[in-house]
Amino acid sequence: MIKQILDILYPRRCVLCHSLCASKEAHDIDLCHACQVDLPLIENACYQCGIPLHNTQDQQRCGQCLQKTPEYDHVISIYHYQNPLIWLIQQMKFKKKSGIANLLGHAMSAQLKQHKTSMPDAIIPVPLHYKRQLERHFNQSEEIAKVVAKKLLCTLDTQYLERHLPSKQQSGLDAKQRKKNVRGIFRIKNKKQKNYNHIALIDDVMSTGSTVNEIARTLKKNGIEKVDVWVLARANNH
Numbered sequence: 001m002i003k004q005i006l007d008i009l010y011p012r013r014c015v016l017c018h019s020l021c022a023s024k025e026a027h028d029i030d031l032c033h034a035c036q037v038d039l040p041l042i043e044n045a046c047y048q049c050g051i052p053l054h055n056t057q058d059q060q061r062c063g064q065c066l067q068k069t070p071e072y073d074h075v076i077s078i079y080h081y082q083n084p085l086i087w088l089i090q091q092m093k094f095k096k097k098s099g100i101a102n103l104l105g106h107a108m109s110a111q112l113k114q115h116k117t118s119m120p121d122a123i124i125p126v127p128l129h130y131k132r133q134l135e136r137h138f139n140q141s142e143e144i145a146k147v148v149a150k151k152l153l154c155t156l157d158t159q160y161l162e163r164h165l166p167s168k169q170q171s172g173l174d175a176k177q178r179k180k181n182v183r184g185i186f187r188i189k190n191k192k193q194k195n196y197n198h199i200a201l202i203d204d205v206m207s208t209g210s211t212v213n214e215i216a217r218t219l220k221k222n223g224i225e226k227v228d229v230w231v232l233a234r235a236n237n238h
Contacts, residue, residue, distance in 0.1 A: 012030050013030070014030060014031050014032040014035050015030050015031065015088070015100065015103065016031060016032075016035045016084050016087075016088075017032060017034070017035055019032050020032075029103050029106045029107055030099075030103055031103065031107075035084070036107070038084070039079055039084070039085065039107065040079050040080040040082045040085060041078070041079055041080075041111070042077050042078065042079060042080055042234060044056050044060070045075070045076075045077050045234070046060060046061050046062040046065055046075070047059040047060060047061055047074060047075075048061045048062070048065040048069065048070060048072075048073075048074065048075065049062060049064070049065050049070055049072075049075050049209055049238070050075030050076065050077030050206065050229065050231060050234050051077070051234060051236065051237075051238065052077075052080060052234065052236055064238050070209060070213050070216070071213050071214075071216035071217040071220060071227070072201070072209075072212055072213060072216040072227045072228065072229050073216075073226050073227055073228060074117075074228045074229070075206070075209075075212075075228070075229040075230075075231060075234075076112065076115055076117060076228070076229070076230050076231070077206065077231050077233070077234030078107075078108055078111045078112075078230075078231070078232055078233070078234075079232060079233045079234070080233065080234065080236065081205055081207075081233040081234060081235040081236070085232070085233045086233075088100055088103070088104060089104075089140075089204055089205060089232070089233060092104065092140050092143075092204075093136065093140050093204070096136070096137060096138075098138050098140075098143055101138075101140055101143035101144050101147070102143070102147055104144055104204075104232055105143065105144040105145070105146065105147025105148050105151075106147055106151065108144060108147075108148055108230070108232050109147060109148045109151035109152060110151075112148065112152060112230060113151075113152070117228070118198070119152065119153075119154055120154065120196075120198045120199050120200040120226075120228060121155065121195075121196040121197055121198050121199065122154070122155045122156070122157040122160065122196050122199055122200075123145055123148060123149045123152075123154045123155065123156050123157070123199075123200050123201075123202055123230075124145075124156075124157055124158070124160055124161055124199055124200070124201055124202070125139060125141040125142040125144070125145035125156075125158060125201070125202045125203070126141045126201055126202065126203040126211060126212065126215065127139065127141075127142075127158075127161055127162055127163045127186070128141075128163060129163045129164075129165070129166045129167070129185075131166060132166070140204050141202055141203050141204055142158055144202060144204060144232060145158075145202040148202060148230070154200075157194075159189060159190045160188065160189060160190055160194065160196075161186060161187075161188060161189060161215065161218075161219075162186070162187060162189040163185055163186055164185065164186070164187050164189075165184065165185040166185075167181050167182055167185050168181050170182075170207070170208075170210065170211065175208045175210070175238065178208050178210040178211075179208075179210045179213075179214075181210070182210050182211050182214040183214060184214075185214070186214060186215050186218045187218065188218070188219075188222050196224055197224065197225045197226065198224075198225065198226040198227075198228070199219060199224055199226070199227050199228070200227075200228040200229070200230050201215055201216070201227065201228070201229045201230070202229075202230050202231070203229065203230075203231050203232070204231070204232045204233065205231065205232065205233045205234075205235065206229065206231040206233070206234050206235065207235040207237060208237065208238055209229075209238065212229045212231075215227075216229075
């Protein structure tokens with residue numbers, strides 16, 4: 001009842017077009033129905049790395065994954081890394097608009113339910129180095145993961161893994177440089193009394209996959225059997 005009253009007194013506006021969001025279509029996501037429909041959803045993707053494909057076969061793998069299998073087992077990529085997703089993600093990360101992480105988390109959760117994937121033992125957001133997190137004041141992947149874990153009724157573990165070494169920004173580096181840039185920067189922080197076999201990593205954007213591949217390598221070296229990656233936006237490149 002309180003929520004209904006607040007919706008009347010302070011009606012939600014779409015963060016993209018600024019039109020009023022009807023209460024029945026908002027559902028904790030400040031996008032009008034038209035803007036939700038316009039989000040660039042990935043229809044078909046490589047089962048292994050999540051890169052968009054034209055093929056529609058189930059569990060289809062791209063040529064690169066067939067040539068060299070990544071460390072992770074399965075990627076669910078929700079949206080193309082195109083506008084307005086680029087704008088929303090940049091507002092979240094660089095304008096410190098953490099409320100957009102809530103919006104994106106709800107949108108991601110709704111799409112993950114459509115995939116009907118097996119639920120992991122734990123969801124782990126891709127961690128930031130502590131200095132980077134102090135600069136941004138929050139980890140965007142962690143904020144998205146909080147919403148996803150709540151909506152999907154999954155365990156969220158933000159203490160299991162850490163980025164213990166700093167690294168350069170991945171943007172601007174080629175695939176070979178990106179792989180070298182993240183080598184050895186992650187480690188298991190807290191594995192006492194943990195009995196995980198299946199973990200899902202959550203990140204906001206995936207391009208070459210070097211970061212999540214390094215995390216998957218670290219996890220599997222420490223006994224994790226299956227590593228999935230759930231990514232909000234997927235760039236159309238390896």
